[in-house]
Amino acid sequence: MSASVNRRIALRSLAAAAGLAAFGPIGVRSARAAKEDPRWEKAIQKGLDWVAKTQSSRGHWTAGNYPTAMTALAGTALICSGSTTTQGPYSKHIARAADYLMTKSRSNGLIGDPFTDNRYTYGHGFSMLFLSQVLGEEGIEERREELVDVLVRAVDFSGKAQTPSGGWGYVSAKDGNNFDEGSTTITQVQGLRGCRNAGIP
Secondary structure, rough: OOOOOOHEEEEEEHHHHHHHHHHHHHHHHHHHOOOHHHHHHHHEEEEEHHHOOOOOOOOOOOOOOOOHHHHHHHHHHHHOOOOOOOOOOOOHHHHHHHHHHHHHHHHOOOOOOOOOOOOOOHHHHHHHHHHHHHHOOOHHHHHHHHHHHHHHHHHHHHHHHOOOOOOOOOOOOOOOOOOOOOOHHHHHHHHHHHHHHHHOO
């Protein structure tokens, strides 16, 4: 065997050993950092209560901009508490948020409004993620059918909105001259993955 081949094998072995060694201490530190602290639960509960209290009577939230994105993110926080549209302390809030977002579903599949959400792909991606989670827990058949319809069209919209480079911009590729950007790309990837996990083709 040549010296260069032996060196490559040795370097690969060292790299593999270093990689495995690196995971050990990190995992230990992470486990120590994850010890529960009652203050965290109290802070989370206060945050969830605040989110629920600030929902509008129409079912949305807004921070002055992006009502679709804000509603999807707030709804996601509430559903992560363990509540669903039919059970739990935030069930009515989650149901109203889902209803609001379903009313924002346009015929082309976009969940949002280009006039009130000027960077509408954020809201679209976050809405797909939230509504796919709602679908996974929805017990009312008629509502499930509506959610599936909205999400199938939303997935189709995302596919058509993708740029030739493989990403997504603040708006669809057609509306944005094929510009794409990382933070909006990840919203689409998360939303599409949520839909896939919920059984949406």
